[in-house]
């Protein structure tokens with residue numbers, strides 16, 4: 352009996368498993384295929400929501416869904432992958448595979464050393480929960496310098512969503528009073544990586560929320576009472592949060608030397624790891640190319656779609672069925688801007704499609720519905736086909752109107 356192993360139970364891994372089951376259901380020669388998903392947690396963490404209050408809610412139990420579609424689950428930490436012997440190595444056992452989908456995602460790129468050891472993150476469930484607990488614990492502290500000052504290191508997508516959410520979150524805990532949120536970024540403007548289109552909406556939202564920015568600078572040192580910027584400015588603050596980008600799971604670099612600057616592994620158009628016949632990769636760990644030659648981003652939307660293609664192709668490969676080249680013609684972003692609403696952009700040039708309350712309603716729907724996997728087997732399998740997000744689907748699913 353052949354075995355497909357999927358490493359990682361995030362968006363990419365879950366949808367890889369579902370796509371594999373769907374093909375197994377449809378191809379008689381695959382009837383005896385064993386599909387096993389291995390992950391360190393038995394929950395799918397909804398990472399895009401970890402900037403919100405009460406982050407411990409942001410999980411979906413994996414086991415009932417996997418059981419419903421006939422996928423085995425093993426909870427464990429994968430320490431290494433023996434590609435020559437076709438085995439994944441867990442703490443106390445090794446699991447062999449006929450095909451592997453690597454979907455072990457990414458982790459925050461924290462600065463090294465004592466600086467990175469200081470402060471919080473919202474990258475993992477545990478990190479976001481610790482940050483949330485800390486905000487509530489501030490209420491019990493005596494009045495002191497920087498008690499209600501939060502510095503966010505990194506003004507990219509995650510930093511902006513957290514910054515614009517924080518004044519409301521802090522005021523709810525602190526009651527009326529002075530809260531201060533400061534975003535620090537080495538680039539010349541906040542949200543530089545998000546392109547020109549959304550810049551006015553981002554700027555207006557930061558100003559309206561009273562968020563301070565320090566651009567063109569880095570954090571030189573930090574301790575529990577405050578930090579010092581590269582300009583020499585000292586900021587009294589009892590809360591520092593790192594949102595300094597993501598790096599691919601270190602397993603990628605352990606199995607291939609063909610790694611990009613984010614630590615992602617090079618894959619073919621079918622998402623097979625270059626040079627490794629039996630290994631496919633998807634999501635934040637894969638350097639895949641979307642339509643138009645754009646390298647995918649470490650994003651939920653790319654993880655969900657590459658996951659489906661990788662799961663389908665790894666399974667099709669076992670049955671000598673034709674593989675499908677990964678396609679994702681449309682790229683969209685919806686950036687939460689707190690009390691100012693949100694900004695929705697379409698395309699790699701990030702043309703603004705909606706702002707304010709209209710975009711916020713779309714963001715709410717994405718965050719509370721569209722990125723959640725269904726619970727019922729039939730619905731999971733119906734959604735597991737490697738379909739591509741195109742103009743028509745964008746209008747129907749995101750804008751909820753006809754193209």
Ligand SMILES: Cc1cc2nc3c(=O)[nH]c(=O)nc-3n(C[C@H](O)[C@H](O)[C@H](O)COP(=O)(O)OP(=O)(O)OC[C@H]3O[C@@H](n4cnc5c(N)ncnc54)[C@H](O)[C@@H]3O)c2cc1C
Nearest residue numbers: 359361362363391398399429456457634635649650651654
């Ligand atoms: C705060 C925040 C906000 C975000 N907002 C957005 C957004 O608005 N839109 C968007 O598109 N994207 C957003 N993202 C990015 C998005 O969450 C990721 O791109 C997405 O989660 C990637 O999915 P993945 O399945 O590739 O990896 P992950 O979600 O990282 O899942 C990887 C899985 O593998 C497991 N794993 C990892 N290593 C091992 C190991 N060695 N052994 C066993 N298991 C392992 C992990 O526990 C996890 O279950 C955000 C991310 C963060 C942190």
